Amino acid sequence: MEKYFLYVFILFGILLIICFIIIYKLYKKVNKLQKKQLLLNDKLKGQSAEDLLYDVLRDGIEIKTDLKAVHREISSLQDKQSKCFDKVKIIRYHTAAESEAKLSYSVGLSNDNGDALVITGLQYRQGCNMYYKQVKEGIPDFELSQEEKCSIDRTNATDVIRKK
Numbered sequence: 001m002e003k004y005f006l007y008v009f010i011l012f013g014i015l016l017i018i019c020f021i022i023i024y025k026l027y028k029k030v031n032k033l034q035k036k037q038l039l040l041n042d043k044l045k046g047q048s049a050e051d052l053l054y055d056v057l058r059d060g061i062e063i064k065t066d067l068k069a070v071h072r073e074i075s076s077l078q079d080k081q082s083k084c085f086d087k088v089k090i091i092r093y094h095t096a097a098e099s100e101a102k103l104s105y106s107v108g109l110s111n112d113n114g115d116a117l118v119i120t121g122l123q124y125r126q127g128c129n130m131y132y133k134q135v136k137e138g139i140p141d142f143e144l145s146q147e148e149k150c151s152i153d154r155t156n157a158t159d160v161i162r163k164k
Contacts, residue, residue, distance in 0.1 A: 085109040085117065091151045095122050103128075108151030114138035116152040120145075 103123035110116040116135035
């Protein structure tokens, strides 16, 4: 009988040691969790995690609304920009065969919609005559000379300096 008590006492001691080891490990894990919780509380500045999550969700909805407004504004600006003159080109040339100086010019302002404005200054011995012509959607209000057509051309092929 004494043997059984001794075995039970040893078994109880071993179980008690195992329980203390488990309690010690659990205490360490709880201590780590408490440190992380304190760090999280410091970062939340007194707010609960649920309140913070609701704030983030509400901010996300506001950002989506603002983003839609920005997209609409960008589309509006792109529409306006397509109507603005965004390319300026100047062509200098001589009008009379006896004049070697290139004193005449055509200034072309154009946009992607085919609208343009051409300002031409023709130099003669008697003086200088200035003209302007409008182009609306690719159709000029007066016939354009070759130099005027060149001044509103949107390609880079005519940007090469023309020879005499």
